[in-house]
Amino acid sequence: MSFEVDIGYSSRRGPREANEDFAGAVHAPRSEESRGLIAAIADGVSAGGHGLEAAQTTVIGLLNDYFATPATWEPTVAMDRLITAQNAWLADHNRRRRQDGAMTTLTALALHGQGYTLAHVGDTRAWRVRHDEGAATPLTVDHALDHPDLRSRLTRAVGLDDYVRVDYMQGELRVGDCFVLSTDGVHGVLKPARLAELALAGSAQQASDALVEAALAAGTRDNATALVIRVLGLDARQLHDELGDARRLMPPAALKVGELLDGYQVTALVADTGVHRLYQARELQSQALVAIKTLHPARASDPEERAMLAHEAWLGQRVSARGEPGFVRVHPRAGQASALYIVFDWHGGRTLEQLQAQARQEGTRAPVATVVAAAVQICKALGRLHRQGVVHRDIKPGNLHLGEDGQWRILDLGVALSGRESAAQRELHAGTPSYMNPEQWEGGLPDAGSDLFALGVVLYQWLGARLPYGEIEPYQSGGYRRDPVALSRIRPDVPMWLDHLVRKAVARDARLRFETAEEMLLALERGAARPIGAPGATPLVQRDPAALWKIALAVSLIFNALMVVWLLFLPR
Template identity: 75%
Template sequence: MSFEVDIGYSSQRGPRDANEDFAGAVHAPAGDEARGLIAAIADGVSSGGRGREAAQTTVMGLLADYFATPATWEPTAALDRLIGAQNGWLADHNRRRQGKQEGAGTALTTLTALVLHGQSYTLAHVGDTRAWHVRADGEPAQLLTQDHAFDHPDMRSRLTRAIGLDDQVRVDYLQGDVRVGDCFVLSTDGVHGVLKPQQVAALALQGDAEAASEALVHAALDAGTRDNATALVIRVVGLDARQLDDELGDGRRLAPPPVLKVGDVLDGYVVTAPVADTGVHLLYQARHPVTRELVALKTLHPSRAGDPQERAMLAHEAWLGQRVGQGGGFVRVHERAPDASALYIVFDWHGGRTLEQMRKDGTRGTVTEVVGAAIEVSRALGRLHRHGVIHRDIKPGNLHRGDDGRWRILDLGVAISGREGAAQRELHAGTPSYINPEQWEEGGVADAGSDLFALGATLYQWLGGHLPYGEIEPYQVARYRRDPVALSRLRPDVPVWLDHLVRKAVARDPRERFETAEEMLLALERGASRPVNAPAATPLIRRDPLALYQLALGVSVLFNVLLIVWLLFLPR
């Protein structure tokens, strides 16, 4: 179901001469729907009649500019930047007015802003407007904000925080999860000042959102409010797929479970077997609480449970798995239940073996099997790259052939998407023996070509029995001094076209390689009918500049020795 809300708005000036409240809501623009919507309410405060101006400019500016901020910004970062800018502008205008005319009055406003995105909400709050969260299951209305006003009865209207009051404003932020049927109520003190929380909850669920907002305002007027009365009601009808912000929020809020053993139950999942312990992650086989099908649970090792970067990377992996795991070539990731008690990822379970396990077992695939696997993996990499995602760790251990005969790419834990944190982006990820020369030797950035080189190295190892440039340990400086030996010399049944294709994929010169996964896929599908050319031999000066200099030095020394012998010992 796509993200969908029902919005209602009502505002009355009540006994006041003018209405200084203002509210509004805006959906994300077309093509950017995943960013949800933003709603805001403000209650202007002034001693010179400019409260309406302050409230209106603050709300309209926030609604107009929020979706113009980069999509990679976390909602609190975008809100903080925009609210801070509006506060500075309003505070400066107040100073200018005071400087031009003594007693000109100041324009201040409260602000409560709500961003709904994916399956989460983010709330920003300054002043004494309020936000309420009302569940459809009849739970009491939850007040999400705290008033920034003096506690003394005679000073209730005196704000301790407001937009435009000081050069800097401190904003309260709150984040939480959203369910279908949830209702959010944003109100000014003309409403909540005379209505009890039970009344707010009951009226918010009456009829549609428009009828609920009108019911709240009319109830406040009937209760004798002495201020403007404004209510903005937002009812959640449908949720979008979980977004990265949802996963990151869970990563901060939830703790990984302790080490589990067979028979333990985690949120209904019954552990049936431990699968792997990498020292960073734990992997279990478990049974789904509803379907009773086998699934895989992945979580952090207890020794890494307190590491915020590892939590963020696990959350990023869950989000990527949900984005790319639906179309084949990857293991599907299940959405985490809203009431999950711990941090973990749930994957479909696929029996079978990885290519690394097959190699260790001595299973040697036929040329036809290798080509078929390469086609499936290339197609999956193409899908991944079209999503703007780089895997960064393609190797035999991350290529899995299921019992259904299909090949899948595993482990998106170190993948980058443009939305990952700086620590993950700067991580020197990957397995050295499968990393391309320009990345390993020159510190280059991983890109789509890095994944294709790693796939080529994997195919070369599968067919030829060893890596194209030999094993490289993490502490070694890679030495790409020899071009890979032709596969047809290592394994006679490898056809010339496949030998050329694999050596092109792992060519020392990146200009000789495939540029995209689609290009490599097309070459695999065409096979011998349209073979690619083998890469040209790499000149010694590029493969090993030091060896060339050593050779030149050796020739020079030899020449000088011969010259000395001729001058000293031979007759002239």
């Protein structure tokens, strides 16, 4: 079932001279429908007529920018960043206006997957109405003074202070749930039972109109605004849904060619790493080829491995949701799936590891222009990944795939970091040793720079047929005690600008490397037109912090040996 809602909105000035309420709702843009929708309501407060401005800018800013945040961000993180920024802007304006300052309440509701997230500041309210509950259930608590004569005095509001404290709440969605966002001009005069009765009558628009009319008839003294949202269908799956499947479902047993799995017929076993198995299969309904990734039966009962597979399924859907090149599209798993697995689009072609193995057998080398063109595509894909707050952690030739369509794609997000992975996955020392930056062996954490270093190692190996620091074994940092040999000395057809670029990417000193994928991409695209300088030699002390002690020890031993010879063998 696809995500579907019915939305109604109504707002009236009431007895006030101006209407300072504002509300709205926005669906996720096309290609990102899985992110659901966000709705918000605000009630502006001011002494100089700027209340509507505060309410309007707060709601519009939140609705416009919410889906511009990375899809991998938790809804509470995205909301908090945006509300905090709006509060800072409004508080700064209030300091300049002094007596004519303005502030606003805010209640925002994001619907996503099979759940919702609520953000709340002030005395606007969010209600949940269900047919079997009889009365509307309040989901927020007013931030106002608890005194009959002072209830209009807010203790929290957007723009009131330099820092705003926001209440957050998350819950589970059901088909048929009805949410009502209201200002105090509505809920101040309507009881919860009456509010529920009106919210469920007719369409969402009819319900919102009825709520506002009922508030006016009941003698409200304020602006009256109601936003009604009814859930008719649930959205695409979210991380908590995938984790639930990981706990509930078992990976399939070893599959043979011809066997069926939930509408897919296995056509080949592609890989078996001892941790995962990758199959080629054909979807019976569309006859399209797909790839199915699941856990090896020996790892089937490992809860951490199952959680990592669930995280990879969720992250793969988010990263490929925009349809941008550079990644393999992940198919959402059907709700009636009988086992735990991930389904990807199938792309014919070979990995860079396979291409390099073939080149070694044939005694050939990839043309420099081919390597540069591939590096540009891969760098763009890494930039897209990093902008979504994701670190791949295992860039290597085996995870870079050239499709038959000529497109390079980054494979395997199994150990990637998104900020929402489990603690065990975050603490896992993942990656392939020879492609890991030296800081990780010294206790540093992987970041976007780790991926760029790994890409630099890949390019060095691709061009020079050797690793810049040789084969690195786990926890062996000795290989980093020398600078890489210039590629132009290994392969004369490598231009100097490319030699400098690759050696900058794999520099021993992290401060000398590229900071972002965009910086590296710009250097690749400019090429010889605007070459970067040659990286300087890394000081011995930096390459080997114990070097001074070793030199001092050697000098001491030589001096002592000379003293012994002088004392024992030379005439006095």
